[in-house]
Amino acid sequence: MLDVSKYTNDCVAESVVRPRVATLKASMILRIVWQVRDLVATGKEVFNLTIGDFDPKYYPIPIEIQEAVTKAYRDGYTNYQPADGALALREAIDEMYQRDFGLHYGPDAICVGSGARPPLYATYSMFVDEGDAVVSFLPAWNNSYYTQLMNAEHIFVPTSAQSNFHPTVAQVESVLPKVQLLVLNSPLNPTGTVIDPAVLKGIAEAIVAENQKRKQTGRRPVMMLFDQVYWMLVAEGYTHASPVQLVPEVAPYVVHIDAISKCFAATGLRVGWGVLPKEIQPKMKALIGHMGAWAGHPEQIATAHFLRQPDLMKSYMSDMRQKVSMRLQLLYNGVMSMKERGLPVDAIAPQGALYLSFYVGLIGERFPTNEAIRNFLLIEAGVAVVPFQAFDMLEESGWFRMSVGTCSMADLSGALEKIEKAVQKIIS
Ligand SMILES: Cc1ncc(COP(=O)(O)O)c(C=O)c1O
Structure with a gap:
């Protein structure tokens, strides 16, 4: 040896x-x-x-997912899938976003990956160039590794318990002109707090206003990465909303990041996705495809099967x-x-x-x-x-x-x- x-x-x-x-x-x-x-x-x-x-x-993960994964393996669902995910899963996610957010994106606006991380990484890769700046508000589940890989600058803006550890609209407005990507996460890891929809609306409006200015100068728009992997885990009395529900005009600039990892206690199954303008989705698809960071086919089939049963999911x-x-x-x-x-x-x-x-x-x-x-x-x-x-x-x-x-x-x-x-x- x-x-x-x-x-x-x-x-x-x-x-x-x-x-x-x-x-x-x-x-x-x-x-x-x-x-x-x-x-x-x-x-x-x-x-x-x-x-x-x-x-x-x-x-435990949902029993329906457990059984459907096993069945999919047995039934031979073990081959390559399109790089943006099985159509059945993208359709099921689209139906869920219609049901729960009142947003109709269509399956071509969804890109599945192996958990939330590949779509996250792809989002940075799409919008952050060498020398650009990214902003996140502290404390934040660390994304700055991705900024480092892009050779970009990461601006950290601290928040406080008074604002539930989420940014204020004024904090966002003052940093927006400097950045290409704004990272938000709600419900927030690590604080367990939910951003106030009124504040989120103000932030979305600020992004729309900033991008109207940029259009006049030909500068690339600032994009918003909205990480909502915990959105089904919201306590009674609190409301989770997508920025696109609150301000539809922000839709061209928003990438939602989502996954089954946290809400279905399925961190090891590796199914996540981005929901973004369908005009941009092919670029995320290309990145996920080149990384080979797609989710397992049986896990995709099983997730689609579960998402399509809203009563069981509820x-x-x-x-x-x-x-x-x-x-x-x-x-x-x-x-x-x-x-x-x-x-x-x-x-x-x-x-x-x-x-x-x-x-x-x-x-x-x-x-x-x-x-x-x-x-x-x-x-x-x-x-x-x-x-x-x-x-x-x-x-x-x-x-x-x-x-x-x-x-x-x-x-x-x-x-x-x-x-x-x-x-x-x-x-x-
Ligand atoms: C806010 C947030 N986003 C994304 C992720 C990554 O999720 P995944 O395991 O699906 O890649 C985590 C994991 O802890 C997280 O807390």
């Missing part, structure tokens, strides 16, 4: 790989996940609230929302009772996705950084959370993301007890 590593030992990635790629960083969340794994291996009990994924024990989603919302509410109520008992903690009432924004007011001499608080919570309380720094918000704000996708109700009660004990010890 030839041990190839003997010949590659001297190979240094940094001197071989283009700097743009060699300097891509691993996600901070993954680094925390590895630390948790190491701790668990030493026998420590850890309540892991870090991962934006689901434990199938609590959140019932699955209602159960899913209930499970997520019970857990988020338990955490939120627990944090608020600690606050009432005088502990320096806070949270934002859950609005959507599977996350809670959790605040620990301990920044100071003893804990100068979020990272110090995170380590304290992990080592002292055995509770793993993710600081907002993992979402590009560098300020030492005391804000953390808690995710409820892999925990039982009992786990969450246990985590709350441990947090209370640990924080109490510090302040008394």
Whole structure:
């Protein structure tokens, strides 16, 4: 057996790989996940609230998808499909967007990929050129890796708890003239907050106005990437809307990014899509095709089958929302009772996705950084959370993301007890 590593030992990635790629960083969340794994291996009990994924024990994928995938494999649906996805799936997505958003795009305006990421990457590739600028509002699920790959500039605009961690219209208006792509996500990872439709409408109007100006000078329009992968996971009392529903004139500039990953607890099945002007869709299709980043044919067939049964979908989603919302509410109520008992903690009432924004007011001499608080919570309380720094918000704000996708109700009660004990010890 030839041990190839003997010949590659001297190979240094940094001197071989283009700097743009060699300097891509691993996600901070993954680094925390590895630390948790190491701790668990030493026998420590850890309540892991870090991962934006689901434990199938609590959140199985829809049974209809499970059965239809298996059947599709058995029935021989195992060949190449068009690069933008099987027509049956694009038709099913189109019907869903008509039903749930009142938007009729048509199947030619939809491009399927292996999860949300390939359509996301394709969106950057279509609109962001070397030297261009992209803007996202912090905290944000990191897209800046894609900007780096385009050799472009990423502008980060911090938001605050006062605006639910979404941008204001004024923030958008002041940055729009500088950028080619504006990235928005709602319900938002990491905060679990939903953008106010009135604010989204204002943002969409600002994009239309900016592009009217650009038309006169011949400058390329600014585009909006609207990542709505959590749109079915919205808590009661909150409304999710597409910018195109609110301002139809913004349609030429919007790419919706969507997937089954989060709403159907199907992160490993890899089915996502972009919904965009049908005049631009062939370019996304070409990119996905060249990457070979299409979804598996059986998974596409099964997703189409499920999307075409709105009643079953509604019932699955209602159960899913209930499970997520019970857990988020338990955490939120627990944090608020600690606050009432005088502990320096806070949270934002859950609005959507599977996350809670959790605040620990301990920044100071003893804990100068979020990272110090995170380590304290992990080592002292055995509770793993993710600081907002993992979402590009560098300020030492005391804000953390808690995710409820892999925990039982009992786990969450246990985590709350441990947090209370640990924080109490510090302040008394
Ligand atoms: C806001 C957001 N968009 C996109 C994705 C990527 O989804 P997928 O796994 O379908 O590529 C994630 C994953 O965490 C996310 O949180």
